[in-house]
Amino acid sequence: MKYQFSFQKVLDVKEKEKELAEQEYESIRLQQLEVQEKIEGVKDSKERLLKQYDQVNRRKVSDFLHLQQEVDYINQQLKDLENHSHELHQKVEKKQQVLIEKTKEAKIWNQWKAKSLEAFQKRLIKEEQALMDEMAVLRYFRKV
Template sequence: MKFTFSFQKVLDVKEKEQEIAKQEYGITKLRQLELAEEMEELEVVKENVFNQYNDVDCKTVKEILEFQQEIDHVSLRMKRLEDRSQQIHQEVEQKHQVLINKNQETKMWNQWKAKSMEAFQKQLDRSEQAMLDEMAVLRYSRRT
């Protein structure tokens, strides 16, 4: 006799949901890292623009205004990136919580499967032992 878990399809669905949650969390985490790199690059650009702005030697008013506009533009982009970073951070936290919940559900179903398998094995052992006992009684009764 072979063990079949009566809720195997449910367990399969839960494991699939867990895999999907892992993938979504990984994708979101990757986006967060890419955004952090983009912010670092923008920080370098901002620093370069500030350095050029601070070198006011022989610069015309037009050049200074252009640097000021570029600084404003970079600052605006950084503000937008920071807002996006906050949103992605919240999304990462949400996906992480979903992943934790899916892991717990899957673990619960796997434990239930293991307990069901153990109960099945005990029942199988009992029935096998009962059959062996009956065979032993039959052998003994035939000898006498």
């Protein structure tokens, strides 16, 4: 007699949901890391630009205005990226909560399957023992 979990399809669905939640979480985390790298790159370019700004000895006012425009542009990029990073951080937290919920659900179903298997095995052992007892009784009465 082979064991078959009666809710195996539900368990499979829960496992797939968990895997999908993991993939979504990893995807959004990857996006967050990419944005962080972009932020670091923009900060580095801002640092270089500010060093150029500091090293100016005798330049025209137009050069200063141009550098100021570049600094303003970089600051705007940085602000946009930080806003995007904040949004991604919120999405990561939501996806993490979904992943935790899906993991709990899958774990509950897996535990139920394990308990069901254990009950099946106990019932099988009990039936086997009853059969052995009956065979022993029949042998005893045939000898007598």
